[in-house]
Amino acid sequence: MTAATGGPLVEARGLSRSYRLGESVVPAVRDVSLSIAPGEFVALRGPSGSGKTTLLNLLGLLDRPDEGTVRVEGRDGEALTEEERSDLRRDRFGFVFQTFNLIPVLSAEENVAYPMALAGASAARRQERARELLAAVGLSVKLAVRPDLLSGGQRQRVAIARALANAPSIVFADEPTANLDSHTAEEILDLMRRLNAERGVAFLFATHDALVVSRARRVVTLHDGAIASDAAS
Amino acid sequence: MSSFALAWRNLVRQKRRSFLMIAVVTFGFAAFALAGGFIAQSFEGLREGTIKSVGDLQIVDRRAVGKAEEATLEYGLPDARRARALAGADPDVAAVLPRIDFVGLMTTGAKSVPFLGVGVDPGPEAAATLVPELIVSGKYLSGDGGDGVVLGTGLAAALNVKPGDRVTMMATTPDGSLNALDGIVTGLADVRIKELNDRYVAAGVGLVSRLLQSGDTVSKLVVFLKPGANEDRAAERLAKAMAAGGYPIVVRHWRELATFYEQVKLLYIGIFGFVGAVLVVIVILSAAIVMTMAVTERTREIGTLRAIGTRPSGIRTMFLAEGVVIALAGCVAGTVLALVVRAALNASGIMLPPPPGATHGMPINVKLYPLAYGAGILAMVLTMAIASYFPARRAARLPIVEALAHV
Numbered sequence: 188m189t190a191a192t193g194g195p196l197v198e199a200r201g202l203s204r205s206y207r208l209g210e211s212v213v214p215a216v217r218d219v220s221l222s223i224a225p226g227e228f229v230a231l232r233g234p235s236g237s238g239k240t241t242l243l244n245l246l247g248l249l250d251r252p253d254e255g256t257v258r259v260e261g262r263d264g265e266a267l268t269e270e271e272r273s274d275l276r277r278d279r280f281g282f283v284f285q286t287f288n289l290i291p292v293l294s295a296e297e298n299v300a301y302p303m304a305l306a307g308a309s310a311a312r313r314q315e316r317a318r319e320l321l322a323a324v325g326l327s328v329k330l331a332v333r334p335d336l337l338s339g340g341q342r343q344r345v346a347i348a349r350a351l352a353n354a355p356s357i358v359f360a361d362e363p364t365a366n367l368d369s370h371t372a373e374e375i376l377d378l379m380r381r382l383n384a385e386r387g388v389a390f391l392f393a394t395h396d397a398l399v400v401s402r403a404r405r406v407v408t409l410h411d412g413a414i415a416s417d418a419a420s
Numbered sequence: 421m422s423s424f425a426l427a428w429r430n431l432v433r434q435k436r437r438s439f440l441m442i443a444v445v446t447f448g449f450a451a452f453a454l455a456g457g458f459i460a461q462s463f464e465g466l467r468e469g470t471i472k473s474v475g476d477l478q479i480v481d482r483r484a485v486g487k488a489e490e491a492t493l494e495y496g497l498p499d500a501r502r503a504r505a506l507a508g509a510d511p512d513v514a515a516v517l518p519r520i521d522f523v524g525l526m527t528t529g530a531k532s533v534p535f536l537g538v539g540v541d542p543g544p545e546a547a548a549t550l551v552p553e554l555i556v557s558g559k560y561l562s563g564d565g566g567d568g569v570v571l572g573t574g575l576a577a578a579l580n581v582k583p584g585d586r587v588t589m590m591a592t593t594p595d596g597s598l599n600a601l602d603g604i605v606t607g608l609a610d611v612r613i614k615e616l617n618d619r620y621v622a623a624g625v626g627l628v629s630r631l632l633q634s635g636d637t638v639s640k641l642v643v644f645l646k647p648g649a650n651e652d653r654a655a656e657r658l659a660k661a662m663a664a665g666g667y668p669i670v671v672r673h674w675r676e677l678a679t680f681y682e683q684v685k686l687l688y689i690g691i692f693g694f695v696g697a698v699l700v701v702i703v704i705l706s707a708a709i710v711m712t713m714a715v716t717e718r719t720r721e722i723g724t725l726r727a728i729g730t731r732p733s734g735i736r737t738m739f740l741a742e743g744v745v746i747a748l749a750g751c752v753a754g755t756v757l758a759l760v761v762r763a764a765l766n767a768s769g770i771m772l773p774p775p776p777g778a779t780h781g782m783p784i785n786v787k788l789y790p791l792a793y794g795a796g797i798l799a800m801v802l803t804m805a806i807a808s809y810f811p812a813r814r815a816a817r818l819p820i821v822e823a824l825a826h827v
């Protein structure tokens with residue numbers, strides 16, 4: 188990544204997205220402008236229904252806005268084809284979900300290796316890096332285990348390792364601790380903080396968990412789909 | 421991890437459903453391979469039988485093609501001994517059989533029945549054709565045939581004669597006068613086709629020539645080729661050699677002569693095509709249901725895979741691979757099933773009904789046709805790919821956000 192030196196990693200301008208529910212139109216995100224710099228650790232806070240997931244999906248190029256633009260390292264996401272957006276997510280983004288979303292038929296190691304296979308890495312390289320990442324998240328002993336035999340916390344660790352597989356510049360995490368007990372949630376948060384510090388990868392969480400918010404260096408608050416505040420903490 | 425390995429794991433995950441789908445393909449494939457083999461074998465039998473009755477090639481006067489003679493031997497080949505020698509000189513020719521076609525009336529004094537006669541050279545005729553094998557009582561003609569005649573069983577019954585009895589044949593000679601000659605019944609043949617059985621008479625060319633007062637003229641020469649000979653090239657050479665010898669002839673192929681062969685072939689292909697179409701529809705419908713269920717069940721997984729960077733084409737490939745893996749697994753199991761069924765059928769001794777135009781059935785004997793198995797694999801893989809295509813395309817086109825939110 189040589190482009191965008193000092194520039195924003197992800198930059199949203201005037202994003203709006205609404206859903207059609209029968210006759211009515213529900214605005215989920217309204218005129219949001221937001222910019223994330225490399226290496227940031229940002230919480231996106233707001234009550235349920237405030238538009239966090241919708242905004243995260245737009246910033247992560249999983250969805251397209253009705254209005255506005257998302258630029259990733261200077262490239263306009265709207266100008267890209269589905270294939271190009273897929274490749275960009277594969278190479279520059281990581282995703283962590285509330286429900287972990289591991290591939291059930293793949294072992295922990297294979298789950299982590301999957302995005303690398305998509306990027307065309309050799310089998311040897313995939314194995315080496317998958318093992319390194321699983322070691323980094325503390326799961327070296329679970330390489331060959333399938334997700335259904337792992338605890339919630341362990342699954343989320345595998346998911347984080349998978350998100351980092353292709354050395355992304357940012358990881359999007361939608362309520363990553365919502366399905367975990369508070370102790371495990373804290374461990375997962377500490378892990379992400381550590382990876383953020385050690386590897387310089389940016390994190391953007393959608394959350395309404397006070398604990399998560401307390402660990403963030405920057406908190407963006409959404410209210411009814413619009414940004415109510417954006418402050419360092 | 422390859423698409424196929426991933427497909428296999430996803431199939432193992434849904435054991436019961438995958439097993440059912442593979443079972444459908446297994447039965448479809450086995451039915452295809454067995455029916456295909458049976459039909460290929462029927463063609464082969466039909467072809468061999470046809471060639472045994474009409475020869476590989478026939479040499480006839482050019483004017484005789486597509487036209488009925490107004491008088492017996494009107495378009496015959498004169499100087500038949502020389503014509504036979506000319507044709508027999510070709511290196512690919514195994515045998516040249518003279519034939520004289522004639523009609524007449526057979527009588528025992530008490531009763532007269534019209535017949536269809538053929539004058540033959542008994543030695544080579546016995547060696548090359550099926551007729552001697554069809555003798556059900558008495559013997560086939562021997563030597564040059566002498567006064568001997570062979571009658572179809574139907575004709576013999578109508579005349580109430582048996583081997584050893586004397587019969588009188590009456591026929592019109594080429595110049596239009598009526599002639600009669602006695603013959604001795606040597607044997608009765610069941611020529612398998614009822615209409616012919618009621619009219620069939622065979623006698624040596626010598627006796628027939630005397631009856632018809634036709635000298636050394638025959639209706640045609642029936643040519644049998646050596647195994648492996650090229651039919652087309654042999655026909656060309658024969659036409660040239662005969663023309664050079666002064667005969668205005670054409671060489672006809674067995675296929676043109678046995679019109680019913682093509683009809684039976686079309687019938688078989690029609691039956692096989694119908695059965696095949698039914699099989700394909702069953703496999704496509706069940707596979708489309710199974711794949712649609714798989715896509716619906718794994719919607720969130722599809723959303724996840726798309727989110728982390730799988731292209732739409734990658735999703736499509738994943739589901740297509742599952743269809744193809746089902747097809748291949750079904751073909752492996754289907755091959756085993758087909759081989760077992762084949763062995764069981766061949767050991768059973770079940771009698772098959774007679775093919776069209778024949779009166780006798782045969783015990784079932786299913787040969788192994790690797791081509792039918794190869795075509796079966798191709799058909800099943802294609803069928804499953806087609807059945808998986810639309811569910812796979814739907815999966816590839818799912819909006820990521822909706823797929824991720826799917827519960």
Ligand SMILES: Nc1ncnc2c1ncn2[C@@H]1O[C@H](COP(=O)(O)OP(=O)(O)O)[C@@H](O)[C@H]1O
Pocket residue numbers: 206207208213214215233234235236237238239240241242393
């Ligand atoms: N697929 C959808 N169809 C209709 N309305 C939706 C859909 N997804 C979200 N919404 C609505 O958009 C608004 C924002 O939702 P969401 O982004 O999920 O908020 P959050 O993640 O903060 O809970 C809510 O009012 C929600 O009901």
Ligand SMILES: [Mg+2]
Pocket residue numbers: 239240241361393
């Ligand atoms: Mg949400």
